Amino acid sequence: xxxxxxxxxxxxxxxxxxxxxxxxxxxxxxxxxxxxxxxxxxxxxxxxxxxxxxxxxxxxxxxxxxxxxxxxxxxxxxxxxxxxxxxxxxxxxxxxxxxxxxxxxxxxxxxxxxxxxxxxxxxxxxxxxxxxxxxxxxxxxxxxxxxxxxxxxxxxxxxxxxxxxxxxxxxxxxxxxxxxxxxxxxxxxxxxxxxxxxxxxxxxxxxxxxxxxxxxxxxxxxxxxxxxxxxxxxxxxxxxxxxxxxxxxxxxxxxxxxxxxxxxxxxxxxxxxxxxxxxxxxxxxxxxxxxxxxxxxxxxxxxxxxxxxxxxxxxxxxxxxxxxxxxxxxxxxxxxxxxxxxxxxxxxxxxxxxxxxxxxxxxxxxxxxxxxxxxxxxxxxxxxxxxxxxxxxxxxxxxxxxxxxxxxxxxxxxxxxxxxxxxxxxxxxxxxxxxxxxxxxxxxxxxxxxxxxxxxxxxxxxxxxxxxxxxxxxxxxxxxxxxxxxxxxxxxxx
Numbered sequence: 142x143x144x145x146x147x148x149x150x151x152x153x154x155x156x157x158x159x160x161x162x163x164x165x166x167x168x169x170x171x172x173x174x175x176x177x178x179x180x181x182x183x184x185x186x187x188x189x190x191x192x193x194x195x196x197x198x199x200x201x202x203x204x205x206x207x208x209x210x211x212x213x214x215x216x217x218x219x220x221x222x223x224x225x226x227x228x229x230x231x232x233x234x235x236x237x238x239x240x241x242x243x244x245x246x247x248x249x250x251x252x253x254x255x256x257x258x259x260x261x262x263x264x265x266x267x268x269x270x271x272x273x274x275x276x277x278x279x280x281x282x283x284x285x286x287x288x289x290x291x292x293x294x295x296x297x298x299x300x301x302x303x304x305x306x307x308x309x310x311x312x313x314x315x316x317x318x319x320x321x322x323x324x325x326x327x328x329x330x331x332x333x334x335x336x337x338x339x340x341x342x343x344x345x346x347x348x349x350x351x352x353x354x355x356x357x358x359x360x361x362x363x364x365x366x367x368x369x370x371x372x373x374x375x376x377x378x379x380x381x382x383x384x385x386x387x388x389x390x391x392x393x394x395x396x397x398x399x400x401x402x403x404x405x406x407x408x409x410x411x412x413x414x415x416x417x418x419x420x421x422x423x424x425x426x427x428x429x430x431x432x433x434x435x436x437x438x439x440x441x442x443x444x445x446x447x448x449x450x451x452x453x454x455x456x457x458x459x460x461x462x463x464x465x466x467x468x469x470x471x472x473x474x475x476x477x478x479x480x481x482x483x484x485x486x487x488x489x490x491x492x493x494x495x496x497x498x499x500x501x502x503x504x505x506x507x508x509x510x511x512x513x514x515x516x517x518x519x520x521x522x523x524x525x526x527x528x529x530x531x532x533x534x535x536x537x538x539x540x541x542x543x544x545x546x547x548x549x550x551x552x553x554x555x556x557x558x559x560x561x562x563x564x565x566x567x568x569x570x571x572x573x574x575x576x577x578x579x580x581x582x583x584x585x586x587x588x589x590x591x592x593x594x595x596x597x598x599x600x601x602x603x604x605x606x607x608x609x610x611x612x613x614x615x616x617x618x619x620x621x622x623x624x625x626x627x628x629x630x631x632x633x634x635x
């Protein structure tokens with residue numbers, strides 16, 4: 142059944158509907174692939190028994206003609222989404238063993254539409270990182286390798302486990318969360334497609350919080366169409382989430398007409414940064430040429446406050462994380478390290494339970510929110526964030542979507558940037574501005590660099606106009622015709 146792992150979600154749904162195979166067979170093929178790819182360390186928790194039960198139930202529904210639009214599809218769930226009675230850790234020692242008694246809204250929506258959960262995927266601890274190197278359960282390996290080089294590469298972060306699982310043909314799709322680029326950057330590093338919808342499109346209820354005004358659930362899959370199917374299953378208004386927006390969820394796949402004639406695609410001049418690798422500069426130009434050939438109109442636009450996006454993000458996100466992570470104190474759930482006094486217990490629990498990157502961001506956040514620095518840093522960052530949002534609003538007066546590179550490099554080696562946190566933060570230079578503005582964005586695999594590693598192009602769109610983002614992304618996907626396979630995936634499929 143290994144051939145089943147090569148199908149896209151759309152192909153699998155069509156095959157299930159025609160009775161060519163069952164969800165049980167499809168699920169078993171992916172469970173076998175999961176075992177073959179254990180060295181990737183993509184999963185914190187595997188749920189094969191639950192997957193088999195869900196697959197059997199899916200086959201029964203399909204026989205009755207009651208299948209949902211994701212029915213029978215094996216997916217992976219980022220271990221930031223609470224799953225009822227299944228360990229949810231945020232890849233942190235402080236939550237090891239925590240089994241929620243409730244289901245996140247996004248996973249609930251997906252299971253309602255028949256999704257089959259293979260397991261919970263590894264991530265940077267509390268989603269803080271761009272490499273998946275900060276997990277308390279060990280780093281995830283990218284299934285790609287450089288040509289002629291055996292160096293292990295990072296899958297990107299924070300959703301690296303989800304991206305690696307999809308790229309390695311272990312899962313047909315996966316959930317992720319994007320705070321500053323944590324879906325789009327790993328999608329680019331792993332040669333797959335990933336979408337961050339508009340802030341408020343997918344409920345954050347039951348998703349362990351990092352930075353509440355930035356976090357947004359989204360999806361990974363191997364094609365744009367598959368992401369459209371995933372997003373339709375995930376999205377929807379949720380009264381339990383005060384930031385959820387009450388808008389109808391479109392049939393995103395129906396928007397994929399393949400026609401972008403007359404679409405105005407903006408090219409932000411500020412994204413041409415000094416020192417950009419030639420491979421990425423050339424791919425960006427190739428993307429512009431593809432869009433022109435498909436009938437789109439290319440327009441140069443300006444996002445003048447782009448240069449302030451990273452410093453703004455690394456004030457606002459840590460400030461929110463320092464507040465959100467105050468709840469992990471050893472009293473209510475998760476790790477507890479006993480101390481002589483209550484304060485001593487708090488200190489010992491947090492010292493042992495949190496990793497270095499989480500501690501760093503809590504300290505930065507506490508500092509910028511402290512008396513005397515709140516106005517100097519946090520309030521100023523909030524004002525700049527508004528200007529960044531206004532830049533996007535102004536740009537969309539001239540164009541329908543923006544086209545940019547996804548990341549400033551291909552995947553780098555394990556540990557290569559770990560000694561320099563600032564260099565690591567620069568991985569998000571092209572993704573952070575849209576996160577601060579709450580705009581939807583998608584990364585599409587568009588080519589390989591000189592080392593044979595995947596590179597992505599990014600489409601950014603207007604708020605709640607995911608349909609146009611997906612349509613433009615599919616046009617780039619069709620032109621790129623990206624068919625390269627990571628080395629490990631090829632071994633699994635053989």
